[in-house]
Amino acid sequence: MKTLIVISHPDIENSNTQQFLLQGAKHQNVDTLHLDNYSFNSQANQQSDLEKYDRIIFQFPLYWYSAPYSLKKWIDEVFTRGFVYGSESKLIGKEFGIVVSTGMPEKNFAVGGGDGYSIDQIMTPYYALARRAGMQILPTLKVFQFYNMSEREHMNLLVDYQRYITQKYPDTLENKIEWFINQFDEQVDEFDNSEPVKNLLEDLGIELDTLKLTVEDIKNGGDSNE
Amino acid sequence: MKTLIVISHPDIENSNTQQFLLQGAKHQNVDTLHLDNYSFNSQANQQSDLEKYDRIIFQFPLYWYSAPYSLKKWIDEVFTRGFVYGSESKLIGKEFGIVVSTGMPEKNFAVGGGDGYSIDQIMTPYYALARRAGMQILPTLKVFQFYNMSEREHMNLLVDYQRYITQKYPDTLENKIEWFINQFDEQVDEFDNSEPVKNLLEDLGIELDTLKLTVEDIKNGGDSNE
Numbered sequence: 001m002k003t004l005i006v007i008s009h010p011d012i013e014n015s016n017t018q019q020f021l022l023q024g025a026k027h028q029n030v031d032t033l034h035l036d037n038y039s040f041n042s043q044a045n046q047q048s049d050l051e052k053y054d055r056i057i058f059q060f061p062l063y064w065y066s067a068p069y070s071l072k073k074w075i076d077e078v079f080t081r082g083f084v085y086g087s088e089s090k091l092i093g094k095e096f097g098i099v100v101s102t103g104m105p106e107k108n109f110a111v112g113g114g115d116g117y118s119i120d121q122i123m124t125p126y127y128a129l130a131r132r133a134g135m136q137i138l139p140t141l142k143v144f145q146f147y148n149m150s151e152r153e154h155m156n157l158l159v160d161y162q163r164y165i166t167q168k169y170p171d172t173l174e175n176k177i178e179w180f181i182n183q184f185d186e187q188v189d190e191f192d193n194s195e196p197v198k199n200l201l202e203d204l205g206i207e208l209d210t211l212k213l214t215v216e217d218i219k220n221g222g223d224s225n226e
Numbered sequence: 227m228k229t230l231i232v233i234s235h236p237d238i239e240n241s242n243t244q245q246f247l248l249q250g251a252k253h254q255n256v257d258t259l260h261l262d263n264y265s266f267n268s269q270a271n272q273q274s275d276l277e278k279y280d281r282i283i284f285q286f287p288l289y290w291y292s293a294p295y296s297l298k299k300w301i302d303e304v305f306t307r308g309f310v311y312g313s314e315s316k317l318i319g320k321e322f323g324i325v326v327s328t329g330m331p332e333k334n335f336a337v338g339g340g341d342g343y344s345i346d347q348i349m350t351p352y353y354a355l356a357r358r359a360g361m362q363i364l365p366t367l368k369v370f371q372f373y374n375m376s377e378r379e380h381m382n383l384l385v386d387y388q389r390y391i392t393q394k395y396p397d398t399l400e401n402k403i404e405w406f407i408n409q410f411d412e413q414v415d416e417f418d419n420s421e422p423v424k425n426l427l428e429d430l431g432i433e434l435d436t437l438k439l440t441v442e443d444i445k446n447g448g449d450s451n452e
Contacts, residue, residue, distance in 0.1 A: 010302075064305055065351035069298035076236075076295050116357050121350050125291035128343050 003030040003165050004053040005099075008060040008071035010036050017101045017146040021059065024158045028166045035070040046078045047090065055095040056135070057165060058126060062102040065115075065122045075129070084133035092134035097164060098123055101143035138169055229256040229391050230279040231325075234286040234297035236262050243327045243372040247285065250384045254392045261296040272304045273316065281321040282361070283391060284352060288328040291341075291348045301355070310359035318360035323390060324349055327369035364395055 005025060012018045012034060025032060031053075050056065060067035083090055100119060108114035109122070119142050120127075130137050141164045143157060163171070167179040231251060238244045238260060251258060257279075276282065286293035309316055326345060334340035335348075345368050346353075356363050367390045369383065389397070393405040 064298075064301050065354040066292065066298065069295050069302050072290075072292065072295035072298050075290050079290055114358075115354060117350055117354050121347070122354060124343055124347050124350050128291040128341060128348060131342050 001054045001166070001168070002052060003028075003055040003057065004050070005030055005032045005057045005059050005165060006071070006074070007032060007034045008036065008058070008067045008074075009034070010068050010070065012036065015061065017061065017143060018059075020146070020154070020158070021099065021161055024161045025165060028162055030165050035074050036068070038070075043078060043080065047080075047083050050078070051090050053094065055097065055138075055165070056091070057097040057099060059099040060101075062100055062104075062119075062122075065117075066125065067100075079129070079133075084129070087134075089132075089134045094135050095138055095169065096126075096130035096133075096135040097138040098126055098140040099143070099161065099164065100140060101146055103145060103147070106142070106144045136169075138164070139171070227280045227392070227394070228278060229254075229281040229283065230276070231256055231258045231283045231285050231391060232297070232300070233258060233260045234262065234284070234293045234300075235260070236294050236296065238262065241287065243287065243369060244285075246372070246380070246384070247325065247387055250387045251391060254388055256391050261300050262294070264296075269304060269306065273306075273309050276304070277316050279320065281323065281364075281391070282317070283323040283325060285325040286327075288326055288330075288345075288348070291343075292351065293326075305355070305359075310355070313360075315358075315360045320359075320361050321364055321395065322352075322356035322359075322361040323364040324352055324366040325369070325387065325390065326366060327372060329371060329373070332368070332370045364390070365397070 007018065009015055009018050022032070058067065058071060060071055066072070082088060100123070102119075104115060109118050110116075115122075119140060123140055127137055141161065146154075146157075149157065162183075163176065163179055168175045233244065235241055235244050248258070284293065284297060286297055289295075292298070308314060326349070328345075330341060335344050336342075341348075345366060349366055353363055367387065372380075372383075375383065388409075389402070389405055394401045
């Protein structure tokens with residue numbers, strides 16, 4: 001599976017959140033496309049580039065309840081009617097995700113809260129676009145108040161983000177475990193001492209030793225869900 | 227009351243809908259600001275300009291479920307936190323409206339329809355912004371398939387649009403009548419023979435003669451609702 005992360009941020013070098021996420025993406029096999037200060041050769045090239053990917057993720061900070069304008073500029077230019085519309089859509093069946101960060105707390109995004117609408121309500125235009133293109137929509141990954149997170153929360157976010165960009169969906173226990181196995185294979189030395197992995201396993205309610213046994217089972221052709 | 231219409235359209239000269247609406251705005255006492263090919267002197271100037279108005283309307287065609295990117299670019303640049311945020315907002319109490327046109331039919335914008343979401347759901351980011359700024363949100367004026375409308379529908383749209391940009395809200399019978407009286411005063415010669423006025427009165431279920439009597443009543447200090 002090949003993932004493209006389309007990033008809209010006018011000042012990405014000074015964004016702690018974006019730099020943190022980019023760091024997380026580094027060891028995963030994904031491509032990134034930073035839209036600001038970026039000019040593409042031709043609409044056709046850009047379109048055929050997109051066709052190569054199985055998962056396309058829009059990643060941005062929330063600026064007045066949508067992405068910074070560079071994302072819409074790119075959409076207006078690249079997403080021609082012929083490219084994404086109806087049964088001719090070149091994006092049919094691909095997965096679509098959003099990674100959105102905001103300095104506001106989660107509780108604001110509710111009826112009666114400071115912002116009054118949920119993140120999902122605010123993201124509607126992107127969901128409608130993905131739906132029109134025949135893409136499969138993944139649950140949006142929301143990052144609230146990155147600057148306020150504990151070290152542990154940051155580490156959990158890192159794993160959640162890495163899973164978001166490369167794990168098979170839906171986000172079932174089985175797919176989570178499969179993802180960990182892949183990570184295990186690739187980073188066997190770091191696995192035992194990885195704080196984020198431990199945290200995530202704790203959240204999943206799985207002991208590391210159990211996971212190792214499960215991994216053995218799966219490798220031997222067993223079913224981890226039994 | 228002073229209205230500003232902020233228009234986002236990359237090819238406004240060739241848009242029948244926008245040219246038609248601009249024609250309708252011409253005889254109303256409103257200002258327009260076309261964002262494409264437009265560069266403003268300074269953020270501060272632009273902000274103090276906005277403060278002069280009582281009603282601010284975003285007008286645009288639906289491009290992939292939001293305005294063309296020029297509107298977001300302008301919002302990102304002009305709507306600074308200090309300008310629109312919280313109790314310090316300079317826009318508190320002002321009215322906010324949207325005039326959005328689309329080539330798709332109305333039936334598409336529903337669960338199970340071609341676009342799957344209502345126009346109101348799609349407009350959420352703008353409503354959230356207006357809400358955050360403490361503005362009062364008017365019901366969005368939606369223009370579906372302008373090219374497909376009959377002459378009569380065009381004329382009704384013209385009056386609806388003119389009312390939208392200058393009539394007092396909420397859109398009660400009383401406020402409608404008051405608006406007609408103002409138009410009557412200003413365009414007394416055209417009033418009797420105006421097709422759009424006749425159409426609208428018919429839709430309101432009011433005879434022109436009745437309206438004239440009502441106008442007389444109101445002018446003499448009577449109450450049109452009794």
